[in-house]
Structures are given as C-alpha cells and as structure tokens.
Amino acid sequence: MIGADGREYSGSLEELRQWAQDGRLGPSTLVWSAVDERWIEASGRHELAWDLPSPPPPAPVRDEGEPSRLRDAGFVPRLLACVADWMIILFLVDLVLLPWQEEIRSLLEQVQVQLDSRGDSLPDLALLVRLQALFAALCTGVSLTYMVGFMGRWGATPGKRMVGLSVVTLEGGRPGYPAAFRRYLAGLLTVFSLGLGYLLILGPSRRALHDLISGTRVVFAPRD
DSSP, X not given: OBOTTSOBOOOOHHHHHHHXXXXXXXXXXXXXXXXXXXXXXXXXXXXXXXXXOOOOOOOOOOOTTSGGGOOBOOHHHHHHHHHHHHHHHHHHHHHHHGGGXXXXXXXXXXXXXXXXXXXXXXXXXXXXXXXXXXXXXXXXXXXXXXXXHHHHHHSSOHHHHHHTEXXXXXXXXXXXXXXXXXXXXXXXXXXXXXXXXXXXXXXXXXXXXXXXHHTEEEEEOOOO
16 A cells, blocks of 8 residues: 555555554555556455545535524614614604694694693593503504514514614524514513613623514624
8 A cells, every 4th residue: 555655565455454444544545456456545445445434524514594603783783773773663653644643733732731731630641541542552553564574574674784683583594474573572571671671682692581582683694
C-alpha cells in the first residue's frame, strides 16, 4: 500500500486488515495486489471492504430559516415596531369613523360639557361608558384584523417589517392564522398585566408573556 507519507509498505492480507483496523489504511489508500497487478483504492478491494473504517457522516446542512440561525429581537426594536403598528391602527380607526364623524363629534361635545360642568351633579356615567365602549370596540376590531391578518399571512405586521422583524414559531416556521389569533389574545393578557409582560423581553429568552403563551418568537427577519 501507499502510506500517508507517500512510501510503499508491503504485507500479507491479514496485515493489511490489521492496518485498516489501526487506522493506517483508509478507504482511499492505494493498494496493489499480485492478483490483478494494479493500484486501486482500498474501498475497491472486496478483501478489505469489511475491515475499512466507516466514513464519517456528512455534516448536516442547515437551512437559513432554521431557528438556530435566527436572532431574537430585543426590547428596543420591538418597541419601535409596536409604536409603528399602533400608529397605523389608529389611522385605520379614524378611517372607519369617517362616516360617523358628526355623531362622534356630538358625543364628544356632550362628554366635554359634563366634564367641564361645576356643581354637585354626577356626570352621566352611561354616556362615558358608551364613548369608551365605542372606541374600545373599534380599536379591538381593527387591531384584531390587522394583527392576525398580517401575521397569519406573512408572519409580520407592517410595523415589524419596517424594523426588519418577523414572528416565527419555536421551530422557525410561519405562525399561521390560528397561532396569530392565539398570540393576539395572549397579548391582551400582557396589556392587562400593566405592561409587565413586556419586561420579560429583557430576559435571556427575549420573549414577552404573549410569546411564551402562544409559543412564538420575534426575530430579525433573515435576509435573502
């Protein structure tokens, strides 16, 4: 055989088999035999095939979209994306209210008169609750459609896309509509916790309360 140092070494078949087991003779080592009088690789000689070391398995090729390649976003990028999204949501709420702007203006004027009134009379709580319920219902409906729609279809809202963020599952895939809806409902718990759920982003996992509940991550979107 031709050794790793380029020198020729001779031995019986049993000796070559022992060299293969010792690691001196590998699958690509050139071996000469008096039977065919030619040099071929040891892997091509059936006499040595069972004694050669198994080749190492190929290194796994990771896809760029795998979770290990994704970087979790921190607090500041997520805050910027949240502010951008809610600016868009409030703009959409204003568009929805356009057909009823006269009624809304009248309702606001009534509330303002009551708040500015002096005296012992209590303000009309029903009127205040009506105004708050109206805006809460509109904001909830618009934000639900906005968040679930964009996140379920593309994995990111326009605000997150502006900052270069994306929402993925723990496996790195797109969340889809069911997971996006769960994430929205979990986000209400984060809000009701007086925002304390957002502070979890500062932890090592960089996942807010609604991320932990819905099984999602906010990561920097991989570049193509």
